[in-house]
Amino acid sequence: MSDQAVLPTTNDLEDIAGQVWAAFLDDGHEVVPSEDQQAPFDLSASVAIMGAFEGHVIVQCTTQASRDVASVLFEMPTEEVSEAEIGDALGELANVLGGNLKSMLPGPSTMSLPRVAETTHEHWPSTVEICRTVVTWRDEQFTLLLLSSDQQHRLERDVA
Amino acid sequence: MLGVVIDDSRAMRKILRSFLADLGFEVLEAGDGQEALEVVSGADSVPELALIDWNMPVMNGLEFVLEVRKRPEWRSMTLVMVTTESEHSQIVKALASGAHEYVIKPFTKDGMIDKLALLGLVPVGVL
Amino acid sequence: MELTDQQFKYVSDLVRREAAIVMPVGKEYLVESRLRPLVRKGGHGSITDLLNAAQGLGTAANGVRKQIVESLTINETSWFRDREPFAALIDVVLPALLKDVPARPIRIWSAASSSGQEAYSIAIQLDKTLPPGRDFQIFASDLSVEMVERTRAGVYNQLEINRGLPASDMVKYFERKGADWQVVDRLRRKVTVQQLNLSHPLPPMQPFDVVFLRNVLIYFSPETKRQILTRIRKILRPGGWLQLGAAETTVGIDSTFERIPVGRTAIYRAPIASRLPVKEVTAC
Numbered sequence: 001m002s003d004q005a006v007l008p009t010t011n012d013l014e015d016i017a018g019q020v021w022a023a024f025l026d027d028g029h030e031v032v033p034s035e036d037q038q039a040p041f042d043l044s045a046s047v048a049i050m051g052a053f054e055g056h057v058i059v060q061c062t063t064q065a066s067r068d069v070a071s072v073l074f075e076m077p078t079e080e081v082s083e084a085e086i087g088d089a090l091g092e093l094a095n096v097l098g099g100n101l102k103s104m105l106p107g108p109s110t111m112s113l114p115r116v117a118e119t120t121h122e123h124w125p126s127t128v129e130i131c132r133t134v135v136t137w138r139d140e141q142f143t144l145l146l147l148s149s150d151q152q153h154r155l156e157r158d159v160a
Numbered sequence: 161m162l163g164v165v166i167d168d169s170r171a172m173r174k175i176l177r178s179f180l181a182d183l184g185f186e187v188l189e190a191g192d193g194q195e196a197l198e199v200v201s202g203a204d205s206v207p208e209l210a211l212i213d214w215n216m217p218v219m220n221g222l223e224f225v226l227e228v229r230k231r232p233e234w235r236s237m238t239l240v241m242v243t244t245e246s247e248h249s250q251i252v253k254a255l256a257s258g259a260h261e262y263v264i265k266p267f268t269k270d271g272m273i274d275k276l277a278l279l280g281l282v283p284v285g286v287l
Numbered sequence: 288m289e290l291t292d293q294q295f296k297y298v299s300d301l302v303r304r305e306a307a308i309v310m311p312v313g314k315e316y317l318v319e320s321r322l323r324p325l326v327r328k329g330g331h332g333s334i335t336d337l338l339n340a341a342q343g344l345g346t347a348a349n350g351v352r353k354q355i356v357e358s359l360t361i362n363e364t365s366w367f368r369d370r371e372p373f374a375a376l377i378d379v380v381l382p383a384l385l386k387d388v389p390a391r392p393i394r395i396w397s398a399a400s401s402s403g404q405e406a407y408s409i410a411i412q413l414d415k416t417l418p419p420g421r422d423f424q425i426f427a428s429d430l431s432v433e434m435v436e437r438t439r440a441g442v443y444n445q446l447e448i449n450r451g452l453p454a455s456d457m458v459k460y461f462e463r464k465g466a467d468w469q470v471v472d473r474l475r476r477k478v479t480v481q482q483l484n485l486s487h488p489l490p491p492m493q494p495f496d497v498v499f500l501r502n503v504l505i506y507f508s509p510e511t512k513r514q515i516l517t518r519i520r521k522i523l524r525p526g527g528w529l530q531l532g533a534a535e536t537t538v539g540i541d542s543t544f545e546r547i548p549v550g551r552t553a554i555y556r557a558p559i560a561s562r563l564p565v566k567e568v569t570a571c
Binding site for chain 1: 171215216245247249250
């Protein structure tokens, strides 16, 4: 992978998030970058990118936030949303964000199917953060992350 | 008109189903390419339209397109990729494999209708 | 929420009556977001003031109603928006131009280019259609400096690029630029962009073969409409073509244009006789 590759930035993450929310979660509430860049979460949806770039795209949020997402996508009351629907909705969110980010990364590469897990730990061994943002929608916060498993990125971070 | 929505996300199938229903389509669903082959085989008539996700378990959307292209009796089916895969090279590959159109996720309802209008699949009077 | 139920019902009834478009309950935020620019543009104090101005007899109220309907029915960001004007360009205008006009570049003006989709849609059509050896120049203008800059950059996000642009054109005429897509250099070089107010006299310009002036006249008074059409007629070559919006016409405003029906729409043609003023040349 070339050192010159221009990697996505926090701005790109926010642009893509803005479009994803405007298209699929347009309930009259806008998604905006959060002032607080540390947000609580107990769910984490991720896709892995494999190929010329190796890494993960991750969406983290609380169960309550994921219920809101699922209730808009499935057009049903929040209290009726099932676990399966939460997993489906949050997984698709990670998939759409992941695909858009992948198109900005060095290619060719492929993307895994989304994986959704209950976790309060950020545990992504042997990775380095390329960009990250927290966005707010309906008073709920969503952490969006792009991590690289690339040795070169880790070295650059260590030097920095 | 008959349409088939192929996506492993049930949420996405629901969104696409409702768009198509508004355009007067009867809608079938499948969660992957293999299931879609079965659904289309079992349908009363060949669907006019298939909306096809790329990344799915079992059989992905590109493989589905290639399978459809092997069957002359399904020639009349319009194939539209609806996917988050958005590299220039991926779009070229899908078109070269036989997809007629390509919609990148995220899309709006207007965006989807615009694309279907290009394919002559939107009834007159629907904006 | 700013809109009352009664106001929303008024707007949805109006849009259904005028444009046969159904605006279901739940779309209040959409209506508000489309009306807000009209409030600003028209100097109304609020959406309520705008809706009050729309209710009544007389041309002023009629004009406001038209603006409301337009704002809710027209999506400003589509490629090949409405399609018919582009079909008319290819089926009617270009064959005539190729026959009548010598082998100089064909010049087209996108006179309210907004964020540039119309100008680049025309450029794509011409690039695909013109025979080898025939070139073209597009001039794009807009009142808004921000829109002029957007057009010049030719950068569109994923939602914008999905709007009616065939995938085959997308891969041929656009390249990735980060999370967005940018018109390829080769096509961007054909499009010149400038800020311009149509209600003022035009700056010196070379004459055009075709002018696209769509969904602009509706915003102006009859007198200003007449002035704009006169200026456009003068900047068109004799026999040049004018494409208006679907709800607009020159009829009753400028009788020198000939209305030529094309499919469900129409295109207007400047008189062959209306030559540009030529200075008297005296023999020396």
